[in-house]
Amino acid sequence: MKTQRAIQEHAMRLFTERGYDATTVADIAAAAEVSSMTVFRHFPTKEDLVMADEYDPVIIDAIRARPADEPLLRRIGAALVETTADHDVADRAILLARLRLGLSVPALRERMWDGQYRSQCRIVEALRGESPDPDVEFELWVATGACLAAVSAALIRWAEHDGEEDLPGLMTTALDLLTATPPSGITRRQP
Incomplete structure (x- = not known):
């Protein structure tokens, strides 16, 4: 290692x-x-030099450690924030470099989004149990995808600002937007 x-x-x-x-x-x-x-x-x-990481098992362990009765978005989102908050300075430097490269090199960008999909699959698999109910599994896919998308937006902003912003704070803000009332000027379509 x-x-x-x-x-x-x-x-x-x-x-x-x-x-x-x-x-x-x-x-x-x-x-x-x-x-x-x-x-x-x-x-x-060569792409693995940038994209390889061991975060999925850590994230899954953090999700499993959270209260099972916690709302799904909060459970997944809090685990994502917690695991990022645990990164030391060296981990953050590598993450920043990975993000910058991943966003600027097309082959790496493709691998980055593929990695996010694999993470989503692993998280859903870990949470769904042995004989999943299709409706519960769908809810897991939606919640996990929403959390990962929010965190990705925070990571991109963090990278665009040279890693100077508080990453766990940005992630929390992004995740809070999933359940927030839309800001003024943005309206939701009525069903």
Whole structure:
């Protein structure tokens, strides 16, 4: 895990300094003082150097640790905020670099949204139980998708402001909008 983290930190630094396309796996291996084979053992593709993370199991554990009778949006949203609040300075630096690269490099942007969908699948699977009721499963899909979309909007804003805003606070604000009355000037369609 230590080697994997070091490789990813060097990759993010080099991608930021030189650009994603201009940085080779050999460059990253040299900076991390490992072989290219070691890089590929930890990260099968160049895109994985940016997009690979271990957040889903942590998020799922945080959701499961919340009260089961808590409203679903709050349960999922609070777990997402809690896990982000636990990030140290190094984790946030990597997250900021990942977001910037993910938003600016088309292949990475595609992987970023694919990763969000995979996260949604894993969270729904973890919450639905062994024999899910189709209506409950649909509710899980909607709530999880809404929470992830709100958090994504907060992450994008945070990245656009160079990581200087309070990320857990932005996430909380975004999640609160899911249940808030629309601001003036915005009207909801009546059924």
